[in-house]
Amino acid sequence: MEPFTSHTGRAVPLRRTNVDTDQIIPAEYLKRVSRAGFGEGLFAAWREDPSFVLNQPQYAGATILVAGTDFGTGSSREHAVWALTDYGFRAVIAPRFGDIFRTNATKAGLLPVILPEATVAALQDAVESDPGTEITVDLGARAVLAGAAGIKAPFDLDDYTRWRLMEGLDDIGLTLRHVDEITAFELSRPTWLPVTA
Amino acid sequence: MNTAVSECETQMKGEGVMGRTLAEKIWDAHVVRSAEGEPDLLYIDLHLIHEVTSPQAFDGLRAASRKVRRPDLTIATEDHNVPTTGITGPGVPLSGPGSPVTDPVSRTQVEALRKNCAEFGIRLHPMGDAGQGIVHVIGPQLGLTQPGLTIVCGDSHTSTHGALGALAFGIGTSEVEHVLATQTLPQQRPKTMAITVNGALPGGVTPKDLILAIIAKIGTGGGQGHVVEYRGPAVRALSMEGRLTVCNMSIEAGARAGLVAPDDVTFAYLEGRPHAPSGADWERALEAWRSLPGDDDATFDREVTLDAGSLTPYVTWGTNPGQALPLTSSVPDPGSFADPDERAAAARALAYMDLKPGTAPRDVSVDTVFLGSCTNGRLEDLRAAADVLRGRRIAPSVRMLVVPGSMQVRAQAEAEGLDAVFTAAGAEWRAAGCSMCLGMNPDKLAPGERSASTSNRNFEGRQGKGGRTHLVSPAVAAATAVTGHLAAPADL
Secondary structure: OOOOOEEEEEEEEEOOOOOEHHHHOOHHHHHOOOOOOHHHHOOOOHHHOOOOHHHOHHHOOOOEEEEOOOEOEOOOOOHHHHHHHHHOOOEEEEOOEOHHHHHHHHHOOOEEEEOOHHHHHHHHHHHHHOOOOEEEEEOOOOEEEEHHHOEEEEOOOOHHHHHHHHHOOOHHHHHHOOHHHHHHHHHHOOOOOOOOO | OOOOEEEEOOOOOOOOOOOOOHHHHHHHOOEEEOOOOOOEEEEOOEEEEEOOOOHHHHHHHHHOOOOOOOHHHEEEEOOOOOOOOOOOOOOOOOOOOOOOOOOHHHHHHHHHHHHHHHHHOOEEEOOOOOOOEOHHHHHHHHOOOOOOOEEEEOOHHHHHHHHHOOEEEEOOHHHHHHHHHHOEEEEOOOEEEEEEEEOOOOOOOOHHHHHHHHHHHHOOOOOEOEEEEEEOHHHHOOOHHHHHHHHHHHHHHOEOEEEOOOOHHHHHHHOOOOOOOOOHHHHHHHHHHHOOOOOOOOOOOEEEEEEHHHOOOEEEOOOOOOOEEEOOOOOOOHHHOOOHHHHHHHHHHHHHHOOOOOOOHHHOEOOEEEEOHHHHOOHHHHHHHHHHHOOOOOOOOOEEEEOOOEHHHHHHHHHOOHHHHHHHHOOEEOOOOOHHHOOOOOOOOOOOOEEEEOOOOOOOOOOOOOOEEEEOOHHHHHHHHHHOEOOOHHHO
């Protein structure tokens, strides 16, 4: 996973709530067996509308998505994260995320940033009034900065996830350092527990 | 909108030593490693996989030269992507002229699952196999889903398995790879939430109506960060299949998982199933299972209470499962929502659904009725719909797909003659799979088509691009098929 320390870029304001993962990447696109190329399916249905925010030229090249609450609800498809990163996004800012999406994002190097609704709205206002507004998502400082708009907002992320993202660490490698504990746990499991074989 | 529901927020987690909830007991029993400042490392008792969310995980294993740690705790099925017609039986070909799979991209994905299961030694129930079915239908059916287990799957509806008192939740592909490699997952301890349903469901009101009412009340983010335990006399009175329906849609309220404490209904359901313990092991298991329900002094981070007695059949009007109302109600005016986000979402939903405020659901005509899915594709669901359709015909303007949740459900239904009821009524009797629940196999809505669906998501385009979905119970689905517009059996 690519490490995430601090990222500065322009943003796209997505003023919609409850953006479910079926909208982020429709099921039709889930038939691929690789992790690559999902950007072409990002918001596929909505992008057919020329007025959809991602189609507006002033937001081309933006790398931060600023969305309404309950972003990434619904299906567990990690393809939603892959679609966002393949399209070029490094961070999503929203007041609340679907749990599975948020976990998937932190496993695939996309930073989910939770900010209060008023702060998210202020960021969206700033970006809409000046699409050139640069936003910095500083994971080390756990803060979002939009200097030109006078916004400096701290955000919460647990120490462990922050460390893992900043180091770009492979979760499996971390867990396998404790393989002896896993083995010991397995030996303590009741013998009547089911096996699939 | 819903006077049947009342709620109280609680802040009862004190500093003292308190009893533990069911979820907390299961969690504690699975912690392999706990360290300050780190998520707990949880052992996973059962890992269910399917063709869509696993191929990249297996590729990751190969790239790192890792093995599947416990193939004997892993089971696979082909469900999301496969067609539900042309399934002639075991060994139905995946390619060639006799194959029901015509989409080469779908075929590649199913082939990948078969190759991965063979390479890593994982039991697979392929298309056409008697044991094949939707991943969340076959787990309980086989008796693999048991009280007190931790169960994961790369599918959000894994919450279904909580109906038997298992802690079960959906994961993404990176986590699928992690479980394959280590049989564990690092997890932050979730908050707990109790949803207590008092009273009794009136006649004609089903578990689907109950869960739709719950989601309408707490919202699609209402359970976010929580494991929900469904409690109270109306939940106790549910059959195991009804509990599976309720727990299935926990994720639609944003919950990490849904649970029902195991009881005699659970034990009776499990006894004698292929993977349930037997003999002396059955007694040992029963003893363990009986200690699982939450302690009397256990407290939850949040509590919600509902009165089942005043519920009626529910239907969704919008594009998320929280946008639901009683069938006797009418489509809301976006202007009636105080919250500006909800108002905007309602206006957007009505535009997508092509509905006007004030419309009575009974005035809404549908083209398609879908009976099936991991929410409502089990035998009791098929019986409930068949009871409505027996001796009746579906409206000529309606196409109705009846898709059993598993090939075993299909066989049981045929043994009871339910297939004959459906086909005599004019419905299509299909093979098992996710089918029209998610629009990634041949069963889809065309743009602009409208369905009454027993599935779990009414998202934009969920059942096919441009399709419009109304979520309903099996009984309402059947009545709707007969009348051609949204209707309850009582309307017939």
